[in-house]
Amino acid sequence: MTTIREWQVGQSLPEVTLSPVSRLDLIKYAGASGDYNPIHTIDEEAKKAGLPGIIAHGMWTMGNLAKLFTPYYEEGFVQDYFVRFQSMVFLNDIITLKATVKEKDDKTIRFAVAAVNQHGKEVVKGEAVFSLYE
Amino acid sequence: MYQDDIGKRSEKVKNVVERGAVKKFAEAIGDLNPIYWDEETGKRSRYGRNIAPPTFPRVFDYGVIEGLKLPPKGLIHGEQRFRYERPLFVGEELYCYAEVKDYYEKQSSMGQLGFLIIANNGEDTNGNLLFTSTSTIIINEAVRKAMSV
Known part of the structure; x- marks a missing residue:
């Protein structure tokens, strides 16, 4: 397996494209997180x-x-993870997850991260700092 | 309208990083890596045990900030940050509390928007800070007006 240390500034981790967003995905997240705000699960609400839906x-x-970083926990951990929620994600949207190395030193790798929808719009955008162990 | 709440905090609440809750959460974000749930993988890892995904602190109980009245509807989650000293371990006990960090209003094309900054903190049993989860919550004029009635 490739190590995260090998990634150079300007390079990107392998992208992940999710299955189209389903109601069941959101019901599961509501249950797992305890966030039962009905605008995420019930059309009328x-x-x-x-909202259109x-x-x-x-x-x-x-x-x-954040799962783009999960394969690398033997090398370090996500120390700082920030995002802005820029645009809404609707049912059946197809989301692609991206992370690109912005800066790097001996102890940390700073990534620009984004979730992009099928129209190329960044719905979530931010930064993650991956802290490397000695 | 929330300026007076800045600095208010909740009492600390004991939480446990529950094994079943971690697995269910990892599944809900499509991240069923064995480091989160398989005991053997956890034992062989550098952590010697399973860990929780970075956005897992969403599930903890942070208690109630006395006097802070949030509208039941119409809140917009604008930004979110997680800061860690180390990953959280499955099975460990944490003491969690919430604090109002800031409130300010800004003029925008959608009217006067309110920005409420809430920090959710987690400490280990010795009182060392392990993580801070900071949320920026946007409250628009209509929602604020409905509240002051």
């Missing part, structure tokens, strides 16, 4: 809130995005 929890997308 989403419409009452002025249910939307994904921002934290669902943020949680998914």
Whole structure:
């Protein structure tokens, strides 16, 4: 397996494209996280809130995005992870997860991270600092 | 309207990084890596045990900030940050609390928006800070007005 230390500034971790967002994905996340805000699971509630339909929890997308780093836990850990929720994620959207090395030194690798929808729009955008063990 | 709440905190609440909850959460974010749930993989890892995904602190109980009244509907999660000293271990006990860090308003094309910054903290049993999860919550004018009625 490749090590995270080998990645150079400008290079990207392998992208991951998720299956189209389903209602079951969001019901599962509601149950696992305890966030039962009904705009994420019930159509009428989403419409009452002025939305065209249910939307994904921002934290669902943020949680998914972090998995790009999961294969590298033997080398370090996610020390700092920041995102801005820029745009809504709707049912059947196809989300692609991306991380590109921005800066690197002996102890940390700083990544630009993003979740992008099928129209090329960044729905979640931010930064992750991966701290390397000695 | 939340300026007076800045600095308020909840009482610390004991939480456990529960094995079943970690697996269920990892599954819900499509990240069923064995480091989160398989005991053998955990034992062989540098951590000697299983760990939790970085966004897992969403599930903890941070207690109630006395006097902070949030609207039940219409809140927008604008930004989120997680900061760690180390990954969280499955099975460990944590003491968690919430704090109002800041509140300010800004004029935007959607009217006067309120930005409420809440920090959710987790400490180990010796009182060492392990993580801070900071949320920026956007509260628009209509939602604020509905609250002050």
